[in-house]
Every structure is written in C-alpha cells, then in structure tokens.
Amino acid sequence: MGYIISLGVGFGVGLLYWLLKVQSPAPPLIALAGLLGMVLGEHAIPVVKGQLFTPSAAVQSAPPAADGAAQKPLAPGAAKEGG
Template sequence: MKPYLLSLGAGLVIGIVYSLMGVRSPAPPVIALIGLAGILAGEQIIPLAKRLAAPATAASTQAEP
C-alpha cells in the first residue's frame, strides 16, 4: 500500500507545481484513462477466475469438531 500512497503523493505535488507554474498537465485525455482502467481490470480477471475455479483445499474441507 505504501507505494500507492507515495505515487499519489508524488502526483499531487507535481500537480500543485504545474498549477503554480501555469503549465497544463501532460496527462492523457479521460478516454485513455478509462482504457487503462479496463486494462488493469482485465489483468485481474484470469487470476480471479483461477482462484474461483480451484478445488477446495484440504484445510477448508475438513469437518469441524
């Protein structure tokens, strides 16, 4: 989680600097960000499907006393 917070913090600092300098951000248009979100979500589908399709482990199939 720490790398995500550092990345967010760095982005905020850069955004403030851009604002103070009156420079427009080189960030991509919203449509590109939506596409990136789709890519990130797509990367998670296969691992999620594998976990859901995996047979139950021995620890989870043991009868409770």
C-alpha cells in the first residue's frame, strides 16, 4: 500500500512541476523548500490530531449508596472486593 501512495504522491509532484515549469530534478532551492515542507507536514499531523482529537476526561459520578451514606473512593491501584 505504501508503494501505491508513494507513486501517487510522486505523480502529483510531477504534475505540479509541469504546471510550474520547473525542471526535474529541481534546482537546489526548490528541492530544499520541498523537503522542508515534507518535514513540517510530517510533524504537523500529530500536533493537529492532538489538538482536534484530544480524549475528553469524562468524570462519572457514582450513584448514591442505598443507605444514604457517601461512598469512600478507592485509592489508586486498589481493587474492589467482591467482584
């Protein structure tokens, strides 16, 4: 699958070079700008995903005890007894 994606992106870049009338291989400044764009894009995707899809910390409240007494919260790592 990676080869197909790479081929498609390469084809798209080739079309872009043709539209911009840039010779391939590109001049060094254009090639470096393209590499910089790839590096920035690679690092931007996780940042954007982290900003858009942050897991919300949903706080659930326990229902009141049958006898009306407040339930004591468990210590972190403590297991409930009885199953």
